[in-house]
Every structure is written in structure tokens, then in C-alpha cells.
Amino acid sequence: MHVALTVNGRPLRAEDVWEGESLLYVLRERLGLPGSKNACEQGECGSCTVRLDGAPVCACLVAAGQAEGSEVVTVEGLADGEELAPVQRAFLDAGAVQCGFCTPGLLVAADALLRRRPAPADEDIREALAGNLCRCTGYETIMDAVRLAAARRSEGA
Amino acid sequence: MEFLRPADWEEALAAKAAHPGAVPLAGGTDVMVELNLGLRRPERLLDLSRVRELHEWETAAGSVRLGASVPYATIMERLGHLLPGLALASRTVASPQIRNRAGVGGNLGTASPAGDAHPALLAAGAEVEAASVRGTRRIPVEAFYTGVKRNALAPDELIRAVHLPVADGPQQYAKVGTRNAMVIAVCAFGLALHPATRTVRTGIGSAAPTPVRADAAEEFLAGVLEEGRHWDTGRPLASSAAAEFAALCAAACDPIDDVRSTARYRRHAVGVLARRTLAWAWEAHRARPDAFEGAV
Ligand SMILES: Cc1cc2nc3c(=O)[nH]c(=O)nc-3n(C[C@H](O)[C@H](O)[C@H](O)COP(=O)(O)OP(=O)(O)OC[C@H]3O[C@@H](n4cnc5c(N)ncnc54)[C@H](O)[C@@H]3O)c2cc1C
Ligand code: FES
Ligand code: FES
Numbered sequence: 420m421h422v423a424l425t426v427n428g429r430p431l432r433a434e435d436v437w438e439g440e441s442l443l444y445v446l447r448e449r450l451g452l453p454g455s456k457n458a459c460e461q462g463e464c465g466s467c468t469v470r471l472d473g474a475p476v477c478a479c480l481v482a483a484g485q486a487e488g489s490e491v492v493t494v495e496g497l498a499d500g501e502e503l504a505p506v507q508r509a510f511l512d513a514g515a516v517q518c519g520f521c522t523p524g525l526l527v528a529a530d531a532l533l534r535r536r537p538a539p540a541d542e543d544i545r546e547a548l549a550g551n552l553c554r555c556t557g558y559e560t561i562m563d564a565v566r567l568a569a570a571r572r573s574e575g576a
Numbered sequence: 577m578e579f580l581r582p583a584d585w586e587e588a589l590a591a592k593a594a595h596p597g598a599v600p601l602a603g604g605t606d607v608m609v610e611l612n613l614g615l616r617r618p619e620r621l622l623d624l625s626r627v628r629e630l631h632e633w634e635t636a637a638g639s640v641r642l643g644a645s646v647p648y649a650t651i652m653e654r655l656g657h658l659l660p661g662l663a664l665a666s667r668t669v670a671s672p673q674i675r676n677r678a679g680v681g682g683n684l685g686t687a688s689p690a691g692d693a694h695p696a697l698l699a700a701g702a703e704v705e706a707a708s709v710r711g712t713r714r715i716p717v718e719a720f721y722t723g724v725k726r727n728a729l730a731p732d733e734l735i736r737a738v739h740l741p742v743a744d745g746p747q748q749y750a751k752v753g754t755r756n757a758m759v760i761a762v763c764a765f766g767l768a769l770h771p772a773t774r775t776v777r778t779g780i781g782s783a784a785p786t787p788v789r790a791d792a793a794e795e796f797l798a799g800v801l802e803e804g805r806h807w808d809t810g811r812p813l814a815s816s817a818a819a820e821f822a823a824l825c826a827a828a829c830d831p832i833d834d835v836r837s838t839a840r841y842r843r844h845a846v847g848v849l850a851r852r853t854l855a856w857a858w859e860a861h862r863a864r865p866d867a868f869e870g871a872v
Pocket of ligand 3: 554
């Protein structure tokens with residue numbers, strides 16, 4: 420079957436999609452968008468997090484056919500051209516990236532949090548990122564990064 | 577594999593009647609795991625995403641008709657005042673990503689003894705609205721669970737909604753696990769006080785082959801509350817009564833040893849959760865303004 424959807428603002432069409440495959444597979448293998456990572460394929464790690472019609476979800480648990488006609492935002496869609504998104508800049512500045520495998524999912528989840536809640540409390544950040552595993556950083560620098568992104572946002576506003 | 581995408585409820589029922597083996601797909605958080613890991617290769621998937629009614633809820637005559645696909649995130653954010661027990665249970669499910677997709681219809685479809693919605697549904701007194709081209713029936717939730725990961729649906733039936741009475745008193749939900757997020761319950765307990773009918777209902781998760789109610793504990797407590805005129809006076813509960821309630825809840829379990837825990841621990845922990853949730857709920861009930869005007 421084929422699946423037509425909008426990814427990062429661009430209407431795209433994936434051909435020869437197997438009915439049982441996931442949105443994650445379509446993004447990575449059929450649409451040339453490998454930013455969303457595939458680690459567990461069972462919803463446990465969050466490295467495949469994308470926004471689907473606005474809400475952060477695990478792309479590995481969305482059937483390709485369910486994404487027909489939807490709006491998807493992946494990590495590739497966060498930056499504005501060469502200009503990094505505030506969360507991306509904050510992750511770099513706070514040293515929240517080590518091996519980087521978890522980073523795309525965390526960026527999408529953190530970006531979604533800040534859209535909903537521009538000045539999150541620490542509990543809000545922990546809760547919003549509870550579905551994203553990181554095996555390197557110990558999470559403290561990730562907390563720092565999200566706080567930094569929020570603080571810069573409020574200064575800018 | 578075939579991917580069926582009914583545009584509305586009528587089409588969904590017709591598709592299920594024509595292909596009883598088709599696997600319904602709601603949030604996909606159970607189905608996709610099985611597909612990704614190669615544990616399941618159904619001939620047909622029946623995607624319910626486009627069936628608008630399943631994503632909606634309505635309130636009438638003191639009852640909420642909750643569409644099968646309303647995600648946990650929405651239950652937490654929008655329905656906590658009507659369905660506090662289910663909202664508390666929803667909050668404990670997995671992660672935000674999962675809660676944005678998954679809902680009660682899928683939890684019932686899977687019918688895992690560890691499903692977090694079940695104790696809350698049992699305690700609230702929910703009914704499952706099952707439908708097929710043959711018609712619609714309402715199944716009391718305690719009759720819905722027929723075995724480990726088995727439910728009462730006929731092959732041509734789909735879950736349209738769950739009916740839950742709007743809470744008439746405090747409801748609680750508590751779960752034991754190794755951390756707050758992403759945890760399949762070691763055991764779980766739901767409790768609802770129903771002052772309108774002077775009853776108490778319970779639900780136990782992960783401590784028997786199916787989710788169960790602690791009938792004997794419910795009866796015992798209803799008796800104690802009646803005899804001691806607790807409903808009229810708001811009087812505190814004796815600790816001996818709470819302890820007996822907890823013991824009867826533990827006795828209602830039929831747990832197993834597995835990778836997550838031992839049977840012995842589960843039984844013990846259910847008793848602890850029962851005592852705690854009862855204390856919280858009764859305190860909340862007593863603290864209601866105007867509840868006991870003129871009471872001694
Ligand atoms: C990482 C992870 C963590 C999880 N943690 C928890 C947890 O903490 N607590 C918990 O309870 N669960 C948990 N789950 C399991 C899962 O999220 C829940 O069971 C959820 O409620 C399933 O809902 P869904 O809409 O995604 O169902 P789906 O996967 O779409 O469907 C599940 C089953 O129900 C059937 N079904 C769906 N809708 C209908 C319908 N309308 N009529 C008839 N049958 C239907 C499907 O055919 C399938 O058999 C977790 C899953 C993952 C991947
Ligand atoms: S790859 Fe999707 S959650 Fe791990
Ligand atoms: S930086 Fe390596 S997993 Fe997070």
C-alpha cells in the first residue's frame with residue numbers, strides 16, 4: 420500500500436509500504452529521515468519520539484497506515500534551516516549529549532513540553548521525559564538543558 | 577496482510593463481521609509491539625483511528641459513556657472530576673508518548689491481569705458496551721475478564737465504549753512497581769466509595785489470573801460502615817476494621833511468582849494498598865464540606 424502524510428511541513432508519499440510496518444520504519448527507510456532512532460521497537464526507550472498531529476508519540480508503535488493524512492514532526496523538523504531550535508542549542512550548551520542516540524527523541528519530547536508549558540517545574544520535565552531512556556548522561560545535564568531552554572525562552576519573551 | 581480502514585462505526589462493524597479474525601488496532605501500543613517483535617502476523621489489521629465516535633465521550637443520567645479509543649492523556653486531563661479513579665490509574669500508565677495513543681478499549685482488548693484500567697473499572701462499577709452487526713450488549717466489567725488475556729467479546733464484536741457512573745464519592749488507585757514511569761504493575765488496587773448506595777467497591781490488578789473484586793472485603797466493610805453509622809456521622813474507621821478489610825483483600829488474590837515479584841509479596845502488598853487507599857478515601861469523604869451537617 421502507499422501512505423501519504425505531511426512530514427515537517429512537506430507533503431510526502433511512501434510507496435510499497437508493508438501493512439504491518441511502523442511509522443518509524445516509513446520515516447527512516449522509505450522517506451530518508453533517519454533522525455528518529457530505532458532502538459527497542461516496543462515503546463520502552465522513546466528514541467523514536469515524533470509529534471503526530473501535535474502530540475508526542477513513539478513512532479515505532481504507530482502503524483504506517485494510521486499515519487495516513489497526518490502531520491508528523493520529526494527531529495529533522497525542529498531547526499529552522501541552519502538555525503538550531505532553542506532546545507537543540509540548549510542541549511549542546513548544557514552538554515546533554517554524549518553518544519547522542521537518545522537525543523533526537525529527547526529533543527522532540529522536550530520541545531513538545533515547552534510548547535505546552537513554557538516554564539515547566541522540574542517535576543513537569545521529569546514527567547514529560549519519563550518515556551525517554553538515556554544510557555550515558557545520567558539525566559542531570561538533560562534536566563539542565565531543558566531548564567536552560569525554558570529560561571532563554573522567557574528572557575527572549 | 578490487509579489493512580482495513582473503516583471510515584465510520586457502521587463500516588467497522590461490517591468489516592469485523594466479514595473478517596472476524598481481523599485484529600482491531602486502536603492506539604497500537606500492544607498490537608504494534610507484537611508485530612514489531614514478530615510475535616503475531618495477523619491476516620488483517622482493522623484500524624479504528626478514523627472512527628470518530630470512539631475518540632469521544634458523553635455524559636448523561638449520571639454516567640459517562642467513554643469511547644473505547646479516548647487516550648489516557650485525555651482521561652487524565654479532562655475527566656478527572658467525573659472519573660477520579662480511572663484518571664488516577666491512567667496517570668500511572670507507561671509514559672506520555674504511550675498515554676497519548678493508548679486507551680481503555682485496548683486495555684480491555686488485551687485483558688492483561690496487569691492492565692491499569694481494570695481495577696479502576698471494577699471499583700467504579702463499569703460496563704463494557706460491545707457491539708456487532710447483530711446488535712449491542714452491555715457487559716458488567718467483572719464478567720468481561722474470562723481468563724489470562726481473555727475476554728468475553730465474540731469474534732464479530734468490537735468495544736464501542738465503557739460506561740462508568742460519575743463518581744459519587746472519593747476514589748483511589750495505587751500501584752506497586754520499581755519506579756514511577758514505564759512500569760507494569762507488580763500489583764495494583766482500586767477503591768471507590770459509593771455514598772449514594774452506601775457501598776464500597778474494589779478492584780485488584782496483577783494478583784490473580786484476571787482482574788478481580790474483593791467481594792468479601794466489600795461486604796465486610798459495607799457492614800461495618802452501616803453498623804457504626806459511619807455514613808451518617810462521618811466517624812473515623814477503627815484500625816481493626818481497616819486491618820480486617822486489608823486481610824480480606826489480600827485473601828481475594830490468587831497470585832503467582834514471576835519475574836516481577838513473588839506471590840507472597842503480591843498478596844502482602846495488596847493488603848497494604850487496600851488499607852492505605854481506604855484511609856485516603858475515607859478521610860476525603862469525611863472532609864467533604866456539608867457532608868455531615870448536624871452529625872454527632
Ligand atoms: C512501553 C509500554 C508500557 C506500557 N505500560 C503499561 C502500563 O503501565 N499499564 C498498562 O495498563 N498497560 C501498559 N502498556 C500496555 C498498553 O499500553 C495498554 O494495554 C493500552 O491500554 C492498550 O491500548 P491501545 O489503544 O494501544 O491498544 P491496541 O494495541 O490498539 O489494542 C490492544 C488490544 O485490544 C484490541 N482492541 C483495541 N481496540 C478495540 C476495540 N474497540 N474493540 C475490540 N478490541 C479492541 C486489539 O485488537 C488488541 O488485541 C504498555 C505498553 C507499552 C508498549
Ligand atoms: S524504538 Fe520506539 S520506543 Fe524504542
Ligand atoms: S547520550 Fe547516549 S543514550 Fe543518551
